[in-house]
Amino acid sequence: MRHRSVFITASVVICSAISVSVAAFAQDAALPSWQDGASKQAIVDFVTDVTSEGSADFVPVPERVATFDNDGTLWVEQPMYTQLAFAIDRVHQLAPQHPEWQTTQPFQSILENDMETLSASGEQGLMEIVAATHAGMSTDAFAEIVTRWISTAKDPHFDKAYTSLVYEPMLELMDYLRANGFKTYIVSGGGIEFMRPWTEKVYGIPPEQVVGSSIVSEYKVIDGVPSLERTGKIGFIDDKDGKPVGILSHIGRRPIAAFGNSDGDYQMLQWTTNGAGKRLGMIVHHDDGVREYAYDRDSHFGRLDKGLDDAESQGWHIISMKNDWMTVFPQE
């Protein structure tokens, strides 16, 4: 074994040397869509500190974990979560097989485009919609349904594919972190199986680095063919208090950087930035009604209230979409 170890060590050294020059190069060219200012500086300072060997804040590569919320942090969440748009489309699509929905809530409200009644159906209504649209098929079949939908559906406001409505500065940030040895994870309240089919292509985040809410799946052998079948039962809600729990379960390490945009990310930011050593917590503030949307304390989706109050005392940086981002979306 000795020869092999030496050989592998030698190649690791060569590759590491190359990585260092890639990182140094990346540092100069990094974050081109970020306006020079406090937010960009906070990112660059943090990365420089935790990656400089000999620095008191140096963090070894395996512990460089960064977590990102998805809705409103990596892509648009207005006028409603994309996954809700998917569920509504599914209800319309499945309606011919469910004539009873014409007169049963919450389905009737969707078919009649009555968003007020839909909202009033609350959590119970949402669970029924999830069970009807996200369950009763295998995980493979669901992944196909999501893939088909996401490649054709369009956001009505921007008239663009949902996967085009991702934030260019955040793509650059994830790229920059990865070039500096970070593992980037999504930690979202959205469905884990709704995100996994496209996160690798859109964000460069592979399925095993996606943490999200889930329904219970059951292993079944049907006519000799093994399958994982999606039940209508909620398994885990990866939001608020659930985010640090999801991080523990999937990652088993405490992140050193976390990025969110709503009070649903509060506990993830708190858990991340209260660890020992240098930490980075940032909140994307939607204050750009011209290029995207302006909302915070009163929004139905992505409400940011307590996070805004406590950011300063917690040491979290507020990213102003309007002032910190030179561009919002990737160029076509």
Added chain:
Amino acid sequence: MRHRSVFITASVVICSAISVSVAAFAQDAALPSWQDGASKQAIVDFVTDVTSEGSADFVPVPERVATFDNDGTLWVEQPMYTQLAFAIDRVHQLAPQHPEWQTTQPFQSILENDMETLSASGEQGLMEIVAATHAGMSTDAFAEIVTRWISTAKDPHFDKAYTSLVYEPMLELMDYLRANGFKTYIVSGGGIEFMRPWTEKVYGIPPEQVVGSSIVSEYKVIDGVPSLERTGKIGFIDDKDGKPVGILSHIGRRPIAAFGNSDGDYQMLQWTTNGAGKRLGMIVHHDDGVREYAYDRDSHFGRLDKGLDDAESQGWHIISMKNDWMTVFPQE
């Protein structure tokens, strides 16, 4: 961005070229503790097929997922699971603070070293022991308890540290797979938080690649300090039907190779080997009463019955510990 991409691409090419020579070198020197024979051949053939570009069975690196059971597959599970030995030690250690345990089952049986009564306490008894020994502290505190125990406790039969009682041929197998672009995961019925503190050091498997059973943890802020607190409530049992479910949740990809040793691994093997393309399923058969233990159909721990019956029809390879392994444990 263009310059940076070109530069990164160039370094990826260089590193890939180095990796290829590492892999080629590894191929010759690989699996030195494996006797030449059907088992070793099955491994080498599989890896060669799925890693040869242009081969009909070629699998891209990100999809090269291999899962390993832990107890009885990577380390010794007799005369009892190591985690049970840990729990028993914890009961003895905590007994002074629990005088009531002297007369309360299942604790009394442990304190009186009465394994028969302990066994008879069944699943309910086990849950009570887990709640008393694995819960009521933070995840960080539990990791410290495990780390301290595992670095000092000794297996009574071999009089060695438990982490020395890992199978050298399986360490070589994981090494060989990783040198060929595989990501190796543990998928164990054991506790995820019981394994994570030491799997990186012992197996080269980082915490985020460990899947296991879990109790429910809750996020709490205690005197201003955020913490993940271990409750006594069972969250997920990663055994039998649970293994493919745990794989779905944590990995989000179907493995192409799986390794187990008991009927608890049946569904993981079945799920893995019934996928499209070339697959590898192997069962470690404990048939070496001289160097380790000989057991299968009637064993209390690691019972292998249905797996033995169905291996041939399912195309799973049986690894004979006695005949296929030149050495069992790593040299001191």
